[in-house]
Amino acid sequence: MNPAEAVGDDRRWLQAQDHALLEVHGPTTLVAELAALWSRFEAGPPAAPAAVRVRAADRATAAAEINRTLVDHLPHPAVHAGVVALSSGAVAFPVVSGAGKSTLTAALCLAGAAYLSDEALVLDDTGGSPLVVPYPKPLALSPWSAAAVGLEPADALSGDLTPEGDRELLYAPSALGTTGEAVPLAHLLLLERTDGPPRLEDVHRREGLAALLRLSFNHYRDPRRFLVVAAAAVQGAQVHRLLVGDPRDAAALVLDRLG
Amino acid sequence: MPLDRVPARLTEVTVDDETAVYNPITDTVVLLNASASEIWRRTPLTSLEHVAVELAEHFGIEPREALAGVQAGVELLLREQLLVEVPGVDGPSAGA
Numbered sequence: 350m351n352p353a354e355a356v357g358d359d360r361r362w363l364q365a366q367d368h369a370l371l372e373v374h375g376p377t378t379l380v381a382e383l384a385a386l387w388s389r390f391e392a393g394p395p396a397a398p399a400a401v402r403v404r405a406a407d408r409a410t411a412a413a414e415i416n417r418t419l420v421d422h423l424p425h426p427a428v429h430a431g432v433v434a435l436s437s438g439a440v441a442f443p444v445v446s447g448a449g450k451s452t453l454t455a456a457l458c459l460a461g462a463a464y465l466s467d468e469a470l471v472l473d474d475t476g477g478s479p480l481v482v483p484y485p486k487p488l489a490l491s492p493w494s495a496a497a498v499g500l501e502p503a504d505a506l507s508g509d510l511t512p513e514g515d516r517e518l519l520y521a522p523s524a525l526g527t528t529g530e531a532v533p534l535a536h537l538l539l540l541e542r543t544d545g546p547p548r549l550e551d552v553h554r555r556e557g558l559a560a561l562l563r564l565s566f567n568h569y570r571d572p573r574r575f576l577v578v579a580a581a582a583v584q585g586a587q588v589h590r591l592l593v594g595d596p597r598d599a600a601a602l603v604l605d606r607l608g
Numbered sequence: 609m610p611l612d613r614v615p616a617r618l619t620e621v622t623v624d625d626e627t628a629v630y631n632p633i634t635d636t637v638v639l640l641n642a643s644a645s646e647i648w649r650r651t652p653l654t655s656l657e658h659v660a661v662e663l664a665e666h667f668g669i670e671p672r673e674a675l676a677g678v679q680a681g682v683e684l685l686l687r688e689q690l691l692v693e694v695p696g697v698d699g700p701s702a703g704a
Contacts, residue, residue, distance in 0.1 A: 439680055554623045555639055562628075573619040576630050576637055580621035 438535025
């Protein structure tokens, strides 16, 4: 799957072999980020969609649509989660949308972790033991979240209104520091809100496996494989409950305790 | 009647001392805690009392307490369609 030539400065066609097509509209930088993400997963079917065309009215929706399409066609088990890499390995926090996943991801990266994804924990088991592979889509934050972690709106790739009327800032992975490489899963964090200081508590691995199963993107394609891969990843990791108030305080605690 | 695993292509994995089983009949993953996992490992079940004695020893609890746990565990496994009754001479006692 190789990105083809840019057309003008706001459009790029991405072609997979001779059967997959993605048309992206947006500013060149955003398109380049999405093109790079698209190119990461160039495995054959079922990774390659038959045809995808994105003609969203706004860039936030376009980015979301591209992301949804990519996730649907990932060749590996994937879970809705924020993911960063520390020296100990990957740290993932599977959680539903709106629970602070991207904000904590940004806070961790700005504190020194390497960015892997604010969207998907992707587990590549082709080599035997599962590895967490990067899914470094542009990171999406509300203006409040960006301010909470110290990111400037001016540094965003775009800042369009979503169809719901919310402003969403998209940041390139490079704005967060470094992007990590494939590493084993070392820690799984189950997030909970708190008004107090952050806290990290060990919990049974069962809770981590349940979270991966509950928040899976694509288990339905091969439930048996998903279960085996998810269980292997959890068995090799430690599972914790992280109580999060201020995202920067929580990030500091995670880096101090798990880094 | 004895109880055995449902005749389907179950997929099971172990995480620590617990078990997760994918049942294609219900398209569900069932997470079994440590005691349910011990019951599951002992299938087919012909005597719940015998299983209770083994689990009492395994977990260091009273046999009566273990029997209540075995009965609850078997009910769970039946409800999740992981166990089925199979023809046999000796059925499991203690109400399962």
